[in-house]
Amino acid sequence: MHNPVVNRRSFVLLGATVAMAAGAGMPTASAAAPTAAPAGAPMxxxxxxxxxxxxxxxxxxxxxxxxxxxxxxxxxxxxxxxxxxxxxxxxxxxxxxxxxxxxxxxxxxxxxxxxxxxxxxxxxxxxxxxxxxxxxxxxxxxxxxxxxxxxxxxxxxxxxxxxxxxxxxxxxxxxxxxxxxxxxxxxxxxxxxxxxxxxxxxxxxxxxxxxxxxxxxxxxxxxxxxxxxxxxxxxxxxxxxxxxxxxxxxxxxxxxxxxxxxxxxxxxxxxxxxxxxxxxxxxxxxxxxxxxxxxxxxxxxxxxxxxxxxxxxxxxxxxxxxxxxxxxxxxxxxxxxxxxxxxxxxxxxxxxxxxxxxxxxxxxxxxxxxxxxxxxxxxxxxxxxxxxxxxxxxxxxxxxxxxxAVRNAPFMHLVTPTDRQRLTSTGSTVRVRVTHAEASRVTYSVNGGRSRRLRLDADGFYSGDWSIDPAWLDNRSVTLSVDARVNGKTLTDSALVLLGEVAPLPAGWIDDFEGYAGDDATLSEAYSHINANTTTLSADHKASGSYGLAYSYDLGSAGYTGIGKSVDADWTAFSSLVLWLRGDGSANGATLQVVSRGAYFEYGIPLSDTSGREVRAPFSEFRPAPWDTAHAGAVLDAAHLAEVTTFNLYLGHSSGAPTKGTVYVDDIRAE
CATH class of the missing domain: 3.20.20.80 (Glycosidases)
Structure with missing residues (x-):
């Protein structure tokens, strides 16, 4: 059961192949349904x-x-x-x-x-x-x-x-x-x-x-x-x-x-x-x-x-x-x-x-x-x-x-580090799991370099230390590949690993879209997504820096879509929520949503302006979401601003407006 107030309108065959998709570690062939058996034989x-x-x-x-x-x-x-x-x-x-x-x-x-x-x-x-x-x-x-x-x-x-x-x-x-x-x-x-x-x-x-x-x-x-x-x-x-x-x-x-x-x-x-x-x-x-x-x-x-x-x-x-x-x-x-x-x-x-x-x-x-x-x-x-x-x-x-039961074929996957994981120190442990078989040899390599052997440990993983050059901790990405030799065949998996610290955002900031190493998948993983939408980095439409957010929506029959990000911050020093927004010229609307102490506060913005401008939403003008009847009289006051947990950005359909479009956002922050 989900939180009843979160999802609301705000306006294959395992082991069939030995090669697996890079970073996914998932079989590439589909599984079979229960198969018909001769009369009297088990299914x-x-x-x-x-x-x-x-x-x-x-x-x-x-x-x-x-x-x-x-x-x-x-x-x-x-x-x-x-x-x-x-x-x-x-x-x-x-x-x-x-x-x-x-x-x-x-x-x-x-x-x-x-x-x-x-x-x-x-x-x-x-x-x-x-x-x-x-x-x-x-x-x-x-x-x-x-x-x-x-x-x-x-x-x-x-x-x-x-x-x-x-x-x-x-x-x-x-x-x-x-x-x-x-x-x-x-x-x-x-x-x-x-x-x-x-x-x-x-x-x-x-x-x-x-x-x-x-x-x-x-x-x-x-x-x-x-x-x-x-x-x-x-x-x-x-x-x-x-x-x-x-x-x-x-x-x-x-x-x-x-x-x-x-x-x-x-x-x-x-x-x-x-x-x-x-x-x-x-x-x-x-x-x-x-x-x-x-x-x-x-x-x-x-x-x-x-x-x-x-x-x-x-x-x-x-x-x-x-x-x-x-x-x-x-x-x-x-x-x-x-x-x-x-x-x-x-x-x-x-x-x-x-x-x-x-x-x-x-x-x-x-x-x-x-x-x-x-x-x-x-x-x-x-x-x-x-x-x-x-x-x-x-x-x-x-x-x-x-x-x-059909016997499961051997399967191998990279357990740690995971795809798009960020490592900030010079050492990490590579762990690989091989199921339904024993591997005669398991190795890892970085960016196609020299293979290094992994050994079976007490927890059942093939593991080993990965020493990372300190010079690589500069926000670059590398490909970590693993190979396992099982029953005369080679199983493979890989992950894109991000190296180095990302500079922390100033107090009150939610996102400036610069800390994703230019990778759309990493951006998408940072947000929750409600209904159909796609988030990508935009080098063409932004307020500052190298990137803004391209937020493409398909409202479909649901009539709304949303993205969200954890905040967990004290905003009592700020009076407004500010962001740069370039609308798509439609009659649809955006809803800024701030979640605090179980209450959902909202502020509406039209998407008709395509010029790209800074929007300032005073906290005093946020109101409880219409469906949040438990907090109908709540105010986004200092007590609530001290415990902000989530920021959501919803896009909603207006009668007669198109259901698809793209808006651009940048520099979301409280100030």
Whole structure:
């Protein structure tokens, strides 16, 4: 589940080839779906863990076969939070109270392990909270449902929760990072809980594990703007490898699930894709705060169709991993059936295997499963009665398939340094992981120079020291290449590494666009991106220095797009937000957004002026975002300016204006 106020309108076959794309470390051929077998022979499935239990393999096969036959309905915390029951006995759920049956999927979260969600408790011991999560998995299985597990992980640097985006956490929990051991300890608890989930006959209960979700947004510490795509890919891979290979967890399928929207373009969706060898389920999260508008449904279906298309190419399970109606812009009494109808009407989108909504945690606007008396209850009943929806009582043969796993081919990837990582000292450690095989020789080289040998270390990495010439720490970039000789073949990977410090910006400055070594990819990684947009460096349109920002937008059916950057600063010494802006001559508008203490303050700017000029937005004229009703009377005063956390720049559509264009920005700062 994402921060409900962030995403709002503000106006292939693993190892099939031995050569991999430079910097990506990803296989270049697509994976295969479960293959038909001769009568009586087991079905061959290709999944992340080729040593997974028979039930886990069967679950994957079932979900693959289910495509186009009906969509499974899922509900987060179905047995532990609700409006219709108080006793958490593993038998009552709001879904059952609403439609007479449990959901087909039961969602849980690792917050149970921290005691932050029921049935976990902050007063419980670590072992008791592990047992609580294990009990949830058993209860859902006993209800005839399928288990999913999401992971709202704490900030391992600051000790705060998942919404605390400070500390560049991902870089700190990767191998070699200062908080790597703490991250391992967290994964150990997940492993214990999942490995303890057994049926009365002793067999392990399969679980779909969905870590690091909605990472293309900026509301979590693993999200865009707080880590790079390469760091994200590596922490996802490390998580899989640690649970699968180090801890020997054999009852997990792994899900990847960015947040909406992509305009149907797979480029953004795949930007942080860990690779076919690390993902079983291609997921997608999208919530609606538009009362089921035609525009939202059109955008959703386009993206779901894109996810299904990718899943079919890669042999993965397509899923709508989070959905829900917020009720914040009026209620549509046919919301559920209109949503289902829109999905069913598209020949690709209708092939998503399941759709899972969030927990019934609080008030009426968060009743993701509407219970009797709710405005949407009658429509939810109609949704449940539709032959195309699947609830627990409808499930048949989920674990019945006889399968055999296709053996995973050898794979190699560069773990550290990651692509576009900046190194500021004369020493670094090169780490390479080789999975599903042993390498006879692993080496690294810089800019095509002499190869140096890496040795297998105690942590299972081929590693070695990289001594960097002090003269190279001048903001240059170099290419670090690694090669592994495996079974007579050479596997390769590489990363572009930035060397040297970047001069810090003056107090109050957000960006002057000079510190990216002229590299558009590095620029893009510094910002979170909402909906379709492209950011590149512009040498032609700028206020000063060598570069400004070219911000190209495609508003599409969403009607808005945005970029954001962490600030985490005290602006009490300043009175205005200032930037250089060159509009595109359209009637569209820009919204400057300052986030502080959970409140979202905005200031609007037209895009009609194409001359390129400095814009000054006094803090006294910022107002709370219209949708941020919790802070309707808030003022961007000294108390808020002392705790500014984020700057966002949204572009929004005006009636009759073009939906595409490019604006130019430079020298964004408080003064």
């Amino acid at each position: 061959r499935v290709r999944i992340v863990d080729d040593k997974a239990t028979s039930a886990t393999r069967a679950l994957f096969a079932y979900l693959m076969r289910q495509q186009g036959k009906g969509i499974l309905f899922g509900h987060q915390h179905a047995l532990s939070y609700g409006f219709t029951f108080t006793q958490q006995d593993g038998k009552a759920s709001d879904t059952k109270a609403a439609v007479g049956d449990h959901p087909a999927l039961f969602g849980w979260d690792t917050l149970i392990l921290d005691g932050d969600e029921r049935p976990g408790s902050r007063d419980a011991t670590e072992a008791e909270n592990i047992a609580a999560l294990t009990r949830c998995l058993r209860q859902a299985d006993a209800c005839g449902g399928i288990n999913t597990l999401s992971a709202h992980m704490p900030n391992f640097v600051t000790g705060e929760n998942f919404y605390d985006t400070g500390g560049r956490v991902v870089s700190q929990i990767l191998p070699g990072g200062a908080k790597h051991a703490r991250f391992n300890a967290f994964l150990d608890r997940i492993a214990k809980a999942v490995q303890g989930a057994r049926r009365p006959d002793g067999t392990l209960i399969p679980v779909i594990f969905r870590p690091f979700h909605e990472n293309n947004g900026g509301w979590f510490w693993w999200g865009a703007g707080h880590t790079t795509s390469a760091e994200y890919i590596e922490v996802f891979r490390y998580t899989v490898e640690y649970l699968r290979d180090t801890k020997g967890v054999r009852n997990l399928l792994y899900s990847y699930s960015p947040n909406s929207s992509f305009g149907g373009d797979p480029t953004g969706y795949l930007k942080t894709y860990p690779g076919d060898g690390y993902v079983d389920v291609l997921g997608y999260d999208a919530y609606d705060n538009s009362a089921g508008s035609d525009a939202w449904l059109e955008s959703l279906v386009k993206d779901l169709a894109m996810v299904v298309r990718l899943a079919e190419e890669k042999g993965k399970v397509p899923a709508y991993t989070e959905f829900g109606e917020s009720g914040e812009e009026g209620r549509n009494p046919q919301w559920f059936t209109r949503l289902l109808g829109a999905i069913k009407a598209d020949p690709l989108a209708r092939r998503v295997t399941y759709m899972q909504t969030w927990a019934n945690f609080g008030g009426s606007t968060r009743s993701y499963v509407p219970t009797p008396g709710h405005a949407l209850h009658a429509d939810f009943v109609r949704y449940a009665r539709d032959p195309y929806t699947v609830f627990a009582g409808d499930l048949r043969g989920v674990y019945a398939a006889r399968t055999t």
